[in-house]
Amino acid sequence: MITDKTVPVVGHYGFDAIDSAIRIRAWAPNWGIRQFQQIGGPxxxxxxxxxxxxxxxxxxxxxxxxxxxxxxxxxxxx
Structure with missing residues (x-):
């Protein structure tokens, strides 16, 4: 987790956005999920x-x- 925070950034669900981003970046490759790929596109x-x-x-x-x-x-x- 990031401990050097100057401005807390709260995400959509009320959790810290930076910590959430770090967790998502670790979770997605573990499950083979591509991030930021167009949905419905080729x-x-x-x-x-x-x-x-x-x-x-x-x-x-x-x-x-x-x-x-x-x-x-x-x-x-x-």
């Missing part, structure tokens, strides 16, 4: 998969553009 995994797919599609588009417009690009010295 999961992080779905977001990452969509981003990966978009990046993959962009990479394929760039490669197609290179192959079409610059077929001899691989012959140019670096």
């Amino acid at each position: 999961s992080v995994t779905a977001y990452r998969e969509a981003r990966h797919f978009a990046n993959q599609e962009l990479t394929m588009t760039i490669q197609r553009e290179k192959d079409t417009n610059y077929p001899n690009l691989h012959l140019v010295p670096h």
Whole structure:
């Protein structure tokens, strides 16, 4: 618990807010609960998969553009 308090902060239920925050931060990972994630929104995994797919599609588009417009690009010295 925090003992160096200059201003007591009382939370919604009448408990010390700082102590409550410390307890919640310890409790949530113990039970595998993600804090501050949107409720009802897509999961992080779905977001990452969509981003990966978009990046993959962009990479394929760039490669197609290179192959079409610059077929001899691989012959140019670096």
